[in-house]
Amino acid sequence: MAATSEQRAAREAKLDELHEKLTSAVEQLVSGDDWREALAFSARFRSRSFNNTMLIWVQHQVAFDAGRVPEPFPTLVAGYRQWQGLGRQVMKGQPGYMIFAPVTGRFATATPSDSGSWRRLGPREKPKPGEVVRSRMVGARPAYVWDVSQTDGEPLPATPTPVLLEGEAPAGLWDGLAAQIRAAGFEVVSVADEMAIMGANGMTDYEARTVSVRENMPPAARVKTLAHELAHVMMHDPDDVEVRQHRGIREVEAESVALMIGAAHGMTTDGYTIPYVSTWATRADDKEPAQIVQATGERVRKTALAILDQLDTPQLSDGTPLGLERDTPTAKPTRAAARQLEPDRPHAVPVLAGRGL
Numbered sequence: 001m002a003a004t005s006e007q008r009a010a011r012e013a014k015l016d017e018l019h020e021k022l023t024s025a026v027e028q029l030v031s032g033d034d035w036r037e038a039l040a041f042s043a044r045f046r047s048r049s050f051n052n053t054m055l056i057w058v059q060h061q062v063a064f065d066a067g068r069v070p071e072p073f074p075t076l077v078a079g080y081r082q083w084q085g086l087g088r089q090v091m092k093g094q095p096g097y098m099i100f101a102p103v104t105g106r107f108a109t110a111t112p113s114d115s116g117s118w119r120r121l122g123p124r125e126k127p128k129p130g131e132v133v134r135s136r137m138v139g140a141r142p143a144y145v146w147d148v149s150q151t152d153g154e155p156l157p158a159t160p161t162p163v164l165l166e167g168e169a170p171a172g173l174w175d176g177l178a179a180q181i182r183a184a185g186f187e188v189v190s191v192a193d194e195m196a197i198m199g200a201n202g203m204t205d206y207e208a209r210t211v212s213v214r215e216n217m218p219p220a221a222r223v224k225t226l227a228h229e230l231a232h233v234m235m236h237d238p239d240d241v242e243v244r245q246h247r248g249i250r251e252v253e254a255e256s257v258a259l260m261i262g263a264a265h266g267m268t269t270d271g272y273t274i275p276y277v278s279t280w281a282t283r284a285d286d287k288e289p290a291q292i293v294q295a296t297g298e299r300v301r302k303t304a305l306a307i308l309d310q311l312d313t314p315q316l317s318d319g320t321p322l323g324l325e326r327d328t329p330t331a332k333p334t335r336a337a338a339r340q341l342e343p344d345r346p347h348a349v350p351v352l353a354g355r356g357l
C-alpha cells in the first residue's frame with residue numbers, strides 16, 4: 001500500500017521518536033552499577049590467541065557432545081586458580097581444556113640497540129647496573145582452562161541478556177523482508193540451528209550472498225532476525241568503503257533498524273534490542289554508548305523507511321504507540337548471565353568472523 005506524504009511524514013516522526021527512546025533506554029541501562037560491574041568483570045578475561053581460541057572451541061564441543069557442558073559454545077574461560085580467585089570452583093569430573101601458555105624469559109643488555117648483545121637472565125639473576133631488562137616469549141607450555149559452565153560458586157556480575165522474542169510473527173512480514181533480501185541478490189537460507197552459523201541467530205555472508213536464519217527460534221524472533229540481516233545487507237556491504245565502520249556500530253545500526261521494523265508492526269523487541277544495542281555500543285568506540293546510538297539515527301531511520309516503503313504488510317499508522325517500553329529487561333540467572341559477557345553470542349562469535357556477520 002503506497003503511503004501518502006502525510007503518512008510518510010508521520011511515520012518519520014514516529015521513527016525519530018522511537019530512536020530517541022532507544023537512545024535513552026541505552027543510556028539508562030549502561031549508566032547502572034550492574035552494567036559497570038559486569039564490564040569490569042569481563043575485562044578480567046584476556047582475549048586469547050586465535051590458535052588457543054580454536055583449541056578451546058574444539059574441546060568444548062567434545063565436552064558438549066559428551067554431555068559434560070550444557071551449551072555448545074564456550075563463554076568465559078579461565079584457569080583453575082583464576083576461577084578460585086573469582087570465588088568459583090571447577091566442578092568434579094570436569095577436565096580442563098588444554099591450551100598453549102607462552103613461556104617468557106628475561107633478557108638483559110647494556111646496549112639495547114645491539115640485538116646480539118642480549119643475554120638471558122637466570123631465574124633469580126639480577127641485571128648488572130646500567131643494563132636494560134626485557135621479557136620475551138621463548139616457548140610455550142601446555143596450560144589448562146575451564147569454561148564457566150564447568151564451575152560453580154559465587155554468581156557472576158551480570159548485565160541484562162538479550163532475551164529471544166516469543167510468539168508469532170506479524171502476517172506477511174517474513175515474506176516481505178525475504179523478498180527485499182532476494183531483490184538485493186542474496187539467497188535466504190533456513191538453517192536447522194545455531195551450530196550451523198557459529199552460534200548466531202542469523203548471519204549475512206556477503207561473499208556467498210546468503211542470509212541465514214536459524215529455524216529453532218519462535219517465529220517472532222526469526223522475523224526480527226531477518227529484519228536485522230536485511231539491514232546488514234542494505235547498509236554494510238564490505239566493498240562499500242563508506243560503510244567500513246566498526247563492527248559494534250554495524251550491529252547497533254542493524255538491530256536499531258530491526259527494532260523500527262518490528263515496532264511498525266506492533267512488535268516490542270526491546271527485551272532483545274536494548275541489551276544487544278547497549279553491549280555493542282559499549283564496545284564500539286571510546287564514546288559514550290548513548291552517543292554512539294544517537295549518531296546512527298539518521299542512517300537507521302533512512303534504512304527503516306526504505307524497508308517499510310517496500311512492504312505491503314499492515315503497519316501501524318501514526319498516533320498508535322509503537323513498541324519499546326520504558327522498562328529495561330532484568331538480568332537472567334547465572335548461566336544466562338555468563339553469556340551476555342560474550343556479546344557476540346546472541347548473534348555471532350567474533351573469533352571466526354572474517355566475513356560479514
Ligand SMILES: [Zn+2]
Binds near residue numbers: 228232250251254357
Ligand atoms: Zn548483526
